[in-house]
Amino acid sequence: MLDRSTVLEVLKPVQDPELQKSLVELNMIRNIEVDSGLVKFTVVLTTPACPLREFIVDECKQAVKTLPGVTDVEVEVTAEIPQQKGLPDRVGIDRVKNIIAISSGKGGVGKSTVAANVAVALAQLGAKVGLVDADIYGPNAPLMFGLSDVRLEASGDGILEPAFNHGVKLVSMAFLIDREQPVIWRGPMLNGIIRQFLYQVAWGELDYLIVDLPPGTGDAQLTLAQAVPMAGAVIVTTPQTVALADARKGLRMFEKFTTVLGVVENMSYFTPPDLPDRQDDIFGSDGGEKFAAEVGVPLLGRIPLEIPVRASGDNGIPIVIAEPESASAKALVSIAKSIAGKVSIVALG
Ligand SMILES: Nc1ncnc2c1ncn2[C@@H]1O[C@H](COP(=O)(O)OP(=O)(O)OP(=O)(O)O)[C@@H](O)[C@H]1O
Numbered sequence: 296m297l298d299r300s301t302v303l304e305v306l307k308p309v310q311d312p313e314l315q316k317s318l319v320e321l322n323m324i325r326n327i328e329v330d331s332g333l334v335k336f337t338v339v340l341t342t343p344a345c346p347l348r349e350f351i352v353d354e355c356k357q358a359v360k361t362l363p364g365v366t367d368v369e370v371e372v373t374a375e376i377p378q379q380k381g382l383p384d385r386v387g388i389d390r391v392k393n394i395i396a397i398s399s400g401k402g403g404v405g406k407s408t409v410a411a412n413v414a415v416a417l418a419q420l421g422a423k424v425g426l427v428d429a430d431i432y433g434p435n436a437p438l439m440f441g442l443s444d445v446r447l448e449a450s451g452d453g454i455l456e457p458a459f460n461h462g463v464k465l466v467s468m469a470f471l472i473d474r475e476q477p478v479i480w481r482g483p484m485l486n487g488i489i490r491q492f493l494y495q496v497a498w499g500e501l502d503y504l505i506v507d508l509p510p511g512t513g514d515a516q517l518t519l520a521q522a523v524p525m526a527g528a529v530i531v532t533t534p535q536t537v538a539l540a541d542a543r544k545g546l547r548m549f550e551k552f553t554t555v556l557g558v559v560e561n562m563s564y565f566t567p568p569d570l571p572d573r574q575d576d577i578f579g580s581d582g583g584e585k586f587a588a589e590v591g592v593p594l595l596g597r598i599p600l601e602i603p604v605r606a607s608g609d610n611g612i613p614i615v616i617a618e619p620e621s622a623s624a625k626a627l628v629s630i631a632k633s634i635a636g637k638v639s640i641v642a643l644g
Contacts, residue, residue, distance in 0.1 A: 297364040299327045302334055305362055309354045312347055313636050314643060318355070321643075332366030334359050341639035342502075343374040343421035346632035376422065376502045377642035379526040387454070387494040391425070391501045393526040393638050394493075395556070396519060398549065400541025402433075402510040405561035406531040408604060409627070410507035411439040412613045413529075416631035418462030419615065422502040425457065427492045428467035429519065430509040431485055437469045441611025445470055455496045461616060464501070466492050489518045503638070511541070512548045520552040526638045527556035529595065534560055534582030546590055556637040557595035558587045559630055565600040566622070574599075593637070596630035598623050 307319045318324050318338065327336040338355060340348065356368045378392040397413070399406040410426065418424040428436035437443050440460045447470040449455045457464040468488060498504065506525075509515050519525070528549040532542035542558065549555050560583025564574040577600060587594035598604075599622050607617035615624045 297332075297334075297362055298329055301362060302327050302329065302336065302359060305358050306355060309351075309358050311341075311351065313640055314341070318351070324355075326371075332364055333369065334362075334365055334367070335369040335371070337371045337373060340372060340374040341643065342376050342635040344417050344632045344635035345374070345639075346629070346636045348372060374421070377639060379524070379638070379642045381524040383523070385494055387496050387498055388504075388523065391498055391504045393502065393642065394504045394506065394523060395634065395638060396506045396508055396516075396525055396528040396549070396553070397531065398508045398516065398528055398545055399510045399531040399538075400512070400543070400545040401532070401538045404510075404531055404533045404538055405598070405604075406430075406510065407435040407439060407507050408608055408613075409529070409531050409559055409561060409598070409630070410505055411436055411608070412615045412624075412627040413631040413634060414463045414503075414505045415461045415613045416615045416628045417503055417635060420628075420631070420635075422635070423500055424462065425464040425496075425498050425501045425504045426466075427489075427504065427506045428465065428469070429489055429492065429506050429515055431468040431488060431515070432509055434467045434469035435608075436465060436507060437467050438611065439608045439613060440465055443469075443611070447471060449495065453495050455491070457496055457498065460611075461613060464498065466496050485514055486518050489515065490522050493523050503635070512544055516545075516548060525553045526641050527554040529556050529559060529634060530592075531559045531561055532583060532586065533562045533578045534576065534580065535578040536582065538578075539582050539586045542586065543590065546592070554637075554641050555590075555592045556634055556641075557593040558583055558590075559595050560584070560597045562600040563597035593633070595633045595637075596626050598626045598630070 323339050325337045359368045397410040414424050414426045428434045445458045457466050532538045564576050601623045603618050604614045604623045607614040
């Protein structure tokens with residue numbers, strides 16, 4: 296007989312490929328309805344940015360269709376994002392589910408570009424996202440979000456209301472300081488600023504809080520590590536040997552206090568606009584892939600060097616919005632999905 300329990304039974308062997316557990320066991324199948332031959336149910340994913348969304352829905356449909364009497368299957372997809380372990384219950388951070396650090400060993404490899412686009416891509420996929428620009432020596436996020444002229448001031452109780460654009464809440468040193476202030480004065484402020492950005496911002500409910508760190512393995516990384524537990528860290532590098540050597544140092548440091556979710560290879564190749572089939576490996580070939588394999592973490596994706604990436608960053612409209620069909624935008628959306636998938640594994644692990 297075709298009813299709720301036979302549907303649930305036939306769905307039991309269907310697994311979430313990343314979590315490697317049955318969807319039924321994970322309580323991801325809800326609201327089963329059977330109306331003669333029509334079967335309807337909801338799949339509750341662990342992130343709206345699930346990289347395997349279509350695959351999972353297809354597997355479920357195929358399984359249910361094997362039941363005698365089924366004429367049609369309708370699947371609704373929603374998401375409930377699990378919270379990482381160990382987050383303190385303190386104002387500002389109390390409704391944040393997952394904190395993700397984006398870091399690089401070397402400067403100028405595109406870390407802020409990746410952080411901004413991953414944040415916007417996750418928001419476009421339906422997640423609630425915040426971004427902390429913790430790069431106090433070169434805060435670029437306001438420019439990339441078209442918010443260069445914004446100034447923020449904490450209210451009487453010391454709480455900062457974040458700026459907002461492209462679906463992302465944002466705080467940055469650039470919103471607080473006098474731009475003429477010498478960079479040398481910023482170092483001693485670092486500890487306080489990072490804590491303020493975590494605990495004294497009216498973040499509200501956030502699925503992902505992304506922290507764009509300065510390059511290297513310095514005070515900002517240690518301050519963040521001491522200030523709050525993270526779901527994980529992402530290392531951005533170019534395929535170049537010198538960038539990879541620095542990335543290795545960064546990775547070893549992060550491994551001491553969080554999960555390294557993976558490596559992003561940026562500026563992987565250049566395709567001349569008039570020669571769409573060509574790929575010039577300007578900074579070397581497959582460096583990111585070899586590096587990821589060597590250190591035993593996933594390669595989350597490769598982003599080509601494209602002029603519109605730079606131009607869109609300078610114009611305040613990240614490439615995933617400005618040119619969503621470009622190879623770099625597609626790579627960045629796929630990277631955002633991979634990061635979300637890995638964060639779910641950490642949270643449920
Ligand atoms: N894939 C790409 N194609 C073209 N330009 C890029 C790409 N990635 C980054 N850029 C450009 O390179 C420059 C440096 O990028 P970005 O500021 O993101 O690097 P960073 O690693 O955060 O640097 P910093 O060390 O200053 O923090 C920016 O002008 C950015 O627009």
